[in-house]
Amino acid sequence: MRKPVLEVRGAHKRFGAVHALKGIDLMAFRGEVLALLGDNGAGKSTLIKCVSGVHGLDEGDILIDGEKVLIRTPAAARSAGIETVYQDLALFDNLTPAENFYCGRELSFPSWLPRGARFLATRQMDGEAAAVIDRLKVKLPRFDAQVALMSGGQRQAIAVARAAVFARKVVILDEPTAALGLRESRKVLNLIAQLRDEGNAVILITHNMEHVLELADCAVVLRQGYKVGEIEKPNRSNQQDLVAMIVGAE
């Protein structure tokens, strides 16, 4: 029996009168891509925001490697090994790629000082970030330029690469190709495959059925806060079922 690295059990989330998640169960496995599908307002984003610590769950549990963890802040999620690539990327335009990578968890010294008062280990951060960029085969025009000067695809690649630096267990990507052209989407998809091959559990939110068929080992469909279906190894033959589940037609 395979053991899931991330498991969500009976997740409920309410925003005032809106019941956004109504008892969702989810399992993600190392080295696999889980596609999270559903129409707008189905609860996909709410679910991943709960897992990545932006919101807290009202009911239900999150388990990492079978152990219950309390995730109330983004920092808690990250220290549990969950990295998130947000839809808006959460990049800092005024910083370089390396500065973006380490923002909020800068390498610094000396360690006996409080974190804010320490000095930046700039060379070390630059070196390690460059190594990751290289490993992921991301092409950037200039490594020391501000992110503001880079194209949509390059920015997306930087955000994915940042997750890759720190991800130890789970990487969540919220519509990573939504704003990209064909070529740039292709590069991001390759990156996702690489994250998976490095042993992470990848959770991919997307509206693009082609990407689901290409990458997903398992597809979970949400509708109006319920989990309405789950298909192992989605392919051309059961694509119709997936679409039917998403839109709610039988």
Place this chain on the structure above:
Amino acid sequence: MAAEVQMEEGQVDAKFRGGSPYAPKGAEKEHAAGLSVALKFLSAGPVIILIVLLVILTFSVPNFFTPRNISNILAQIAVIAVVALGQHLVILTRGIDLSVGANLALATVLGALMFRVTDNAFVVMGTMLLAAAAVGAVNGLVYVYGRLPHPFIITLATLSIARGLALELSIGHTTMRGMPDTITAIGGGTSFAVQNSFFVVLAVAALVSVMARYMVWGRWIYAVGGQPDAARRMGIPVNQVIVSTYLISGLCCGVGAILLSGRTEAGSPLYGNLLELDTIAAVIIGGASFLGGRGHLGHALVGAVMIGVIRNALNLLNVNLYFQLIAIGVIIVMAVESDVLRNHLESRMRVKQAGTQG
């Protein structure tokens, strides 16, 4: 799968080349290089303009480039420069501190009052620094924890409160004469034929830029200014960072108060009038962005020097004071427009990057 990917990429490429609406690649690259030169010029712009200005004034204004006048300018800009450094940190986090002038005035008044009790220079200086830092802390704390939509409002309120307090505490005096010798030496004395206040500005600038450039806290200031939401999601203590910038801005007002009261050997509730405008102008003219997160502290210094030089030259030329205000205003508009232009060029650059990348 790899083969499939390859093929798809090939097809895509072929499609793009086939009905290519794009210029040939060489031209694209040249264009991008032109943009990058333009961007570099914009970022170096303030320094270039300052140098050109200095050269022109040296040749066209009599008595401009004399040791006496240079030292005069340095004395005049010291206060603006120190306070602009603090203002710059605040502007880096997308904020604004309107209270600096009133804060400085209140500090000099409290310092002068303390001088009536004791002539210990360190106690008097401590009073000024502490008072100014306290006003800065109130700005930051009320803005962040009072959940105000914009720091404009709270710093406008403390501007009014501090000015009122300063007038009230000075009990009808517009100048309160007398400062300890150490303070007059710092504010008005010279060492090696250079104003002491110049060294104070250098020291403060060095301290602040080490913090901004080499320390984690400084990186966080830039991150908060660049993208506050993202900073929060990345686990940066955004609230503390913002409060700290207002606190430091207040401290800089305290240093400015020491310099000014030292130079004039007095405290006054009327000091620092319109200092908020001068310092904001200095930061913006120097080339920092009002949109936050852009610009290094040299910008604030360059801007302060530029304002001081322009004022001084117009004085030497006997130009009407009103015209000075107009001139500074026009320069601010130009500086802000160049910021807009820079943003525009950057977005063009992004498009070009997407086009040229293979």
